[in-house]
Amino acid sequence: MNNDIEEVLFDQEQIHEAAVRLGQTITKDYAGRKPLVLSVLKGAYLWTADLVREIDLYVDLEFIKISSYHGGVTSSNEIQLVTDVQSDVAGRDVLILEDIVDTGQSLRFLKDLLKDRGANSVQVATFLDKKGGRKIEIDADYVGFDVRNEFVVGYGLDYAGLYRNLPYVGILKKDIYS
Numbered sequence: 001m002n003n004d005i006e007e008v009l010f011d012q013e014q015i016h017e018a019a020v021r022l023g024q025t026i027t028k029d030y031a032g033r034k035p036l037v038l039s040v041l042k043g044a045y046l047w048t049a050d051l052v053r054e055i056d057l058y059v060d061l062e063f064i065k066i067s068s069y070h071g072g073v074t075s076s077n078e079i080q081l082v083t084d085v086q087s088d089v090a091g092r093d094v095l096i097l098e099d100i101v102d103t104g105q106s107l108r109f110l111k112d113l114l115k116d117r118g119a120n121s122v123q124v125a126t127f128l129d130k131k132g133g134r135k136i137e138i139d140a141d142y143v144g145f146d147v148r149n150e151f152v153v154g155y156g157l158d159y160a161g162l163y164r165n166l167p168y169v170g171i172l173k174k175d176i177y178s
């Protein structure tokens, strides 16, 4: 599996530092509140595990599963809600945890859904921000790393369901998907 990677962009140490940095900022920003941390599956599973351990607050942890990339390297315009959140978000301060914001379509879908359901506030902590991929103007509130406009895998991010278990983020060799 490691042989499929062209270049490592963010290693385990850098990822840990990003989680610590964002965890400290979020702890300060949400002081006195109990946010509902909403992890977006599957991609955010490792980021969630690492980031929540750096947040020194009482939090509720929930999961939602949406899908936009159907096995390839390009997103579909249609976002599907695969598994809904299991609790009421009305009145809650929701902090969405994403692995990556790319076109912005998934985030738009989620923010609209949560606002429609009466969330008090909706913010986003994304591990990666691929600003060069945007099709919709939308920003994350907390960003681990900006990433260039290439298809990346590892640390939760997949290609065709694979590579989520790589402990780092890297660029896949082009011959793997061309």
Ligand SMILES: O=P(O)(O)OC[C@H]1O[C@H](OP(=O)(O)OP(=O)(O)O)[C@H](O)[C@@H]1O
Residues within 6 Å of the ligand: 040, 041, 042, 043, 044, 066, 067, 068, 069, 075, 098, 099, 100, 101, 102, 103, 104, 105, 106, 107, 158
């Ligand atoms: O900004 P966008 O272009 O919408 O892309 C970002 C979304 O795409 C990926 O999810 P995907 O739908 O592939 O599901 P997964 O998390 O299960 O891999 C990723 O986890 C984000 O949720």
Ligand code: HPA
Residues within 6 Å of the ligand: 069, 100, 102, 103, 150, 151, 152, 153, 157, 158, 159
């Ligand atoms: O670069 C990416 N890699 C994996 N999944 C993704 N979902 C959006 N962008 C990406």
